[in-house]
Amino acid sequence: MEKMDSRSFLEEEFGEICLENNIRKFRSSQIFKWINQKGAHNWDEMRNIGKEDKETLSRVLFIHPLEIVREQRSQDGTRKFLFRLADGEKIETVLMDYDPLNSRDRHTICVSTQVGCPVGCSFCATGMDGFRRNLTAGEISGQVLDVMRRVQEEDPEFKVTNIVFMGMGEPFLNYDGVMKSIQILNSENGQNIGMRRMTISTSGVAPKIIQLAHDNPQVGLAVSLHSSSDEVRDSLVPMNRKYPLAVLMEACRKYTHMTNRRITFEVALSNQNASRKEAEQLVSLLKGMTVHVNLIPVNPVKGSTVKRPAKENTMMFKRVLEAGKIPVSIREEKGSDIDAACGQLRQRLECEGYESVNQS
Ligand code: SF4
Known part of the structure; x- marks a missing residue:
C-alpha cells in the first residue's frame, strides 16, 4: 500500500486511521498536535507516543518536511524560502517583516498553492514558467510549519498569526487543496490561526469567489484586478477572457452581500495602465462597493515588456481614486536586496500591501 502524507489529514481523519490500525482513538489528537502544532519532522520526536504505535503508523503514513534549498533575508526583515518538495519540484514561501529585536504581534506568511501557474499573467515570473501541478493540502500547510x-x-516564541494565499499559483484553481489546508491550519490542535486571519488572492475565478462566500465566509478575499477595462485586463490577466469584468464584479458584489466583508483590489501599476482614464474607470467600476485598493508599482520582470510607471503617474492615479472616495494606498518595494535574482517580487509586494492595509 502506498504511504499517505501525514500533513494532509484533519484531526478526525487521524482518528479513523488510528481506528483502522488498532491504535487507541485518543492518540489521534496527540499525533495531530505533533504533526500540525509542533511541526514534527519525524516519528522519533513524538515522545509521548509508544514505539509500537509509531511503527504501525509509519507503515501507512510518511512525514516529509519541505527541504529548504535557499533562504534569503532582507534588511527590512522579509525572509524568503525556496523549498524543495518530495518529487523535486520547488516553490517559494515568504515571511514578511520579521524582526526578532523589534517583534510585532503579527507575523504573516505568503504561501504558494501550485507549482507554477496556468493563468500566465504578463507581469508575473511564475506564470511565464507554466504550470506543473497543484500542491496538496499538506504541502500548503507544511510551508507554514517549516517556516515556523x-x-x-x-x-x-515565534508564531505565525496571518496567512495570505498569494504565492505561486492561482489558489482557486486548487480550491479543495486550499480549503483543506485552511481547515488544518485553523485547527485548535494545529496552528489555531483564525479564519479571519487568512486571505485568498485570486486573478478572478468568479464562480469560486461565490463558492468561498458559501463555504467559508470568514476567509478574506483579495482580487488581482490590475485594470478596469476588459481590453487591457485581457492582456494583463488572461483569466479575464474567461470571466470578464462584468462577471467578476457581479461575483464580488455577491461575495460582499453574503459575507459583509471588504474586498481588497490589487492594481499593479505599469507603463500600460497608469493613466487618468484607467483611474477614472476604476472609480466607476468600484463606486458603492466596500473595497480597499492597493496600488503596486511593478518592477520589470526579465522577458516582459511591462515597465514600472513614472512616479508622477502613480501619484496622479492615487489622487483620482481619493477624489472618487475609494480607499487606496500605494505599496512600495521592500526587500529588493533579496529579490534581485528571483523574479517573484510581484507576489511578495501584493502580500505586503495586503498585510499592511487589510488584516484585522
Ligand atoms: S499573478 Fe498569480 S495568477 Fe497570475 S500568473 Fe502569476 S501566480 Fe498565476
Whole structure:
C-alpha cells in the first residue's frame, strides 16, 4: 500500500486511521498536535507516543518536511524560502517583516498553492514558467510549519498569526487543496490561526469567489484586478477572457452581500495602465462597493515588456481614486536586496500591501 502524507489529514481523519490500525482513538489528537502544532519532522520526536504505535503508523503514513534549498533575508526583515518538495519540484514561501529585536504581534506568511501557474499573467515570473501541478493540502500547510520551525530555531516564541494565499499559483484553481489546508491550519490542535486571519488572492475565478462566500465566509478575499477595462485586463490577466469584468464584479458584489466583508483590489501599476482614464474607470467600476485598493508599482520582470510607471503617474492615479472616495494606498518595494535574482517580487509586494492595509 502506498504511504499517505501525514500533513494532509484533519484531526478526525487521524482518528479513523488510528481506528483502522488498532491504535487507541485518543492518540489521534496527540499525533495531530505533533504533526500540525509542533511541526514534527519525524516519528522519533513524538515522545509521548509508544514505539509500537509509531511503527504501525509509519507503515501507512510518511512525514516529509519541505527541504529548504535557499533562504534569503532582507534588511527590512522579509525572509524568503525556496523549498524543495518530495518529487523535486520547488516553490517559494515568504515571511514578511520579521524582526526578532523589534517583534510585532503579527507575523504573516505568503504561501504558494501550485507549482507554477496556468493563468500566465504578463507581469508575473511564475506564470511565464507554466504550470506543473497543484500542491496538496499538506504541502500548503507544511510551508507554514517549516517556516515556523526554521524561525523558532532562533526565536522559540515565534508564531505565525496571518496567512495570505498569494504565492505561486492561482489558489482557486486548487480550491479543495486550499480549503483543506485552511481547515488544518485553523485547527485548535494545529496552528489555531483564525479564519479571519487568512486571505485568498485570486486573478478572478468568479464562480469560486461565490463558492468561498458559501463555504467559508470568514476567509478574506483579495482580487488581482490590475485594470478596469476588459481590453487591457485581457492582456494583463488572461483569466479575464474567461470571466470578464462584468462577471467578476457581479461575483464580488455577491461575495460582499453574503459575507459583509471588504474586498481588497490589487492594481499593479505599469507603463500600460497608469493613466487618468484607467483611474477614472476604476472609480466607476468600484463606486458603492466596500473595497480597499492597493496600488503596486511593478518592477520589470526579465522577458516582459511591462515597465514600472513614472512616479508622477502613480501619484496622479492615487489622487483620482481619493477624489472618487475609494480607499487606496500605494505599496512600495521592500526587500529588493533579496529579490534581485528571483523574479517573484510581484507576489511578495501584493502580500505586503495586503498585510499592511487589510488584516484585522
Ligand atoms: S499573478 Fe498569480 S495568477 Fe497570475 S500568473 Fe502569476 S501566480 Fe498565476
